[in-house]
Amino acid sequence: MRLAALLPAAAFAPHLPASPAASAITHSGQKTPAANAARAYRFVFSDWLSPLAWSAFAAVTLLWPNQSAGFTDWAYTKELGEGALVLAAIWAVLAFLAGFFVVAERQSSQTGKLTPGARVLAAFSRAAPWITAIAVLLALWEILTAKTGILSPPFFAPPSSLIEVYLEEYVRLLDCSVNTLALLGKGVLWGGVVGFLLGVGIGWSRRIGYWAHPVLRLIGPLPPTALLPLTFFIFPSSHSASVFLIALATAFPVAILTWSGVAGVHKHYYDVARTLGASEWFLIRRVAIPAALPQVFVGLFMGFGASFVVIVVAEMLGVKSGLGWYLTWSQGYAAYPNMYAALILMSLLFSGLISLLFFARDRLLVWQKGTVKW
Amino acid sequence: MVNPTESPALNIPPEEINAAPPEFHARPYWASAIHVQHVSHAFPTPEGTPLPVLEDVCLDIRPGEFVALLGPSGCGKSTLLRLIAGLEPPLSGTIIQDDAPIVRPDPSRIVVFQDPTLFPWRTVRDNVALGLEAQGVLKKESARVDEALLKVGLENFAKAWPHQLSGGMAQRAALARALVNNPKLLILDEPLGKLDSLTRIEMQSELLSLWRKNGFSVLLVTHDVEEALMLAERIVIFSPRPARILSEISVDLSYPRHRDDTVLTALRHEILSRLGLGKNW
Structure with a gap:
């Protein structure tokens, strides 16, 4: 029974042997909400769009050279790109975990109340479309200012x-x-x-x-x-x-x-x-x-x-x-x-x-x- | 518990008390007697000529008595209740509770209105506690609140908000809010008027048992003839506005009464014909 509960999770994410779902089963020895969660993985497209969008924003910032604006280059372009990459990684982790836990936990708990961890993940899922939109807007802003100079200084400035x-x-x-x-x-x-x-x-x-x-x-x-x-x-x-x-x-x-x-x-x-x-x-x-x-x-x-x-x-x-x-x-x-x-x-x-x-x-x-x- | 020497109602001769219905071992001496003496009242109108609503009303309520006021709707019965409650002074005439004239509202005379009028920002328990809080005795006497909730069967809804209650439950909460003050006179202004007919029948018998257990005097305004017959010991019939007392009918029947009792059927016919509705019977 334990093994059966473990299997789908392992099959889906073989590179994650110590995933929280697996450890919840082995440590407690009985079916916890996390154990139930291990059975179902739900792919949520909007969740996964947010790390993609932030990666794209990072790529635009880092790979596309800044337009010369008549003075030394805009500072902190590299840092902005790296920051966007870090955020993209965080969103990816959250999207991955959210697919595992939120739905399953909502099904398994009678009261409909979520544990604090699952609540964070649910909040992420709710916010994901906005997180994506913000990355798109930031990328547009960066492109219009630093990358192409369509909106030019001194009145306009890039996010960096x-x-x-x-x-x-x-x-x-x-x-x-x-x-x-x-x-x-x-x-x-x-x-x-x-x-x-x-x-x-x-x-x-x-x-x-x-x-x-x-x-x-x-x-x-x-x-x-x-x-x-x-x-x-x-x-x-x-x-x-x-x-x-x-x-x-x-x-x-x-x-x-x-x-x-x-x-x-x-x-x-x-x-x-x-x-x-x-x-x-x-x-x-x-x-x-x-x-x-x-x-x-x-x-x-x-x-x-x-x-x-x-x-x-x-x-x-x-x-x-x-x-x-x-x-x-x-x-x-x-x-x-x-x-x-x-x-x-x-x-x-x-x-x-x-x-x-x-x-x-x-x-x-x-x-x-x-x-x-x- | 009942000690004649403590009775505020000294103007009631002992033989009258002894004449009380047999199921009362003794009429509660502490309940209020009300004397309405030649009371007339009118409302101001925009045209200037006041609209008369009560005309020379004389009415006595003995301690512990259950009296129903019956009359066509809008005739002025509710105005009489407001005067007895002390919410407004009458234009002429006096109203006396026991030995003192009524000049202002007092927690010894509690009104239950047609709408439960629970305060929506207070939980059921806090609504029931309102009287004690207003009188500044809530801390000492908070056990009375739970007692009152228990009396009306709402002990499990103490923490609920009023909007979560059904119509009957809300009216029960309003009753508990009245009972917690140990009123000497309970004034009921069509309290069951807005309830569905099944809840109404249920609440009528609850009202009756609350009255018989507690012993306060009750003044009930209703336009439901059957309700008056089921509950009251005496029914006072009013004319259309301006309200005058047309006649009084004693209902000498023991409780619990049955709706199909032949005496009640005869009385109902009698009352309807006095109200001018005899042909509709």
Whole structure:
């Protein structure tokens, strides 16, 4: 029985005598999911396309000589090609293992849950088409810039030049990222808290609504960037002015949506809570706010977007550090590769923040799963 | 357990308590008596002339009594319940619970609405715990939550989210949320109105046994004649809006009652004709 289980794996991969499947059987002595997996190998074309694409990208980079661009050759071309080769090898290993394990393990486990290793492989399978697409895009980029010069310097630069920027400028880029995040964090925190409290206040109390609503109506639609010149001379520093503007940009959508969330809570919820002995404070904390929370998150998503706009503009115009500042600074030196590098970093950073917000929402609004289609 | 000296309902003479149906060894003294005295109510309308919904309603509920309010839908029965719950003050007249007028909601009078109105962001257990939490006694009394879940048979669904429950289970959770407060008066606003007919029959007998085990007073609004006959000791019939009390009918039948009981059939005919539907029988 053991031997029979071993055979197909050995037949398929005779050059791998100590494959994980085989060792799982010999060590444990009984059929593990891995043992079942050894019986079936599934060839997934899209999995295998990714190492191929990366190998092709590596070949283009290493074998096709760079177009002369009027100065010494682009640096890090060789390193880029070698890096692509290493990645291609990693994808090949993952594709090979994924063909063995993922399907079999899904079949053998009753709960449908995968072991951590199989989960990595399943994630690879899901991402494989994108991994392939990225290699194709990088190859196109490399061909259009370094290899043929169709997109020529100084405005365009090959991917290898980004490696150069990241390796030589990482201290400054790191510093700029930290400053941007700190500024953004302060502004969004203030704006989120004030906007939330304001929204709850307007939604709950008629008197607060009477005073706050017209102000919100007038100031809210004003683009915060329009206030930039004003705030830069009112506030003691461009830093505090930017914090204020980012807070303003975040607060408006958060306040409006929190308000609409609180105002939209069905009257029956309050009736039920009141007959159960709830105080006014309990109604706000335990009924109004949880009921409004889905809306609050919509407001936060919008506020995040607005705050990204404001911080970049503020850094371009007044604040003397941060990624926005780095963009204009590198443009001033016609250092376009640096600009691309900063743009990519910025996009990763901001999308990371949005992902964090998604994560927080999924945690807090877990009760919505099954009632709403996300 | 029942000690007359602790009873808040001192205005009930002992002979009335002794006259209770035989299956009660004693009427629970702690249950609430409600006196609705000449209550009228109206709603404001955009045109300015208020829309009258209740007209000079007088109604007494004795401690531990099960009273059903029956009337055409939209007549104003539910408004009366809201007034008794203390969610709104009446325009005129007074409502007295035991010895004190009702001015605000209180956990001694719990309402169960037609919709279960469970809070979707709380698990079933946290929904049931809501009253104790609001009164600030949850930490000390959390055992009562499990007790209430057990009473309605939802002990295995404590961690479920409301949207995972069926209609009947959700209404049971709403009942547990009411029972956990040990109410003196349970106010039921067509609680079974939206359930399918089989679940409804099942829930009617559960409601009955909960009442008989716990002994609180019950005020049930329904437009289902059979439901009123199966459950209530006394049925109060309302006119169309503005609601006035047309008549009262005592159902002197022991529990459990049977749907095909000849007395019930006669009473049903009687009630329908008082509601002006005698010809439809």
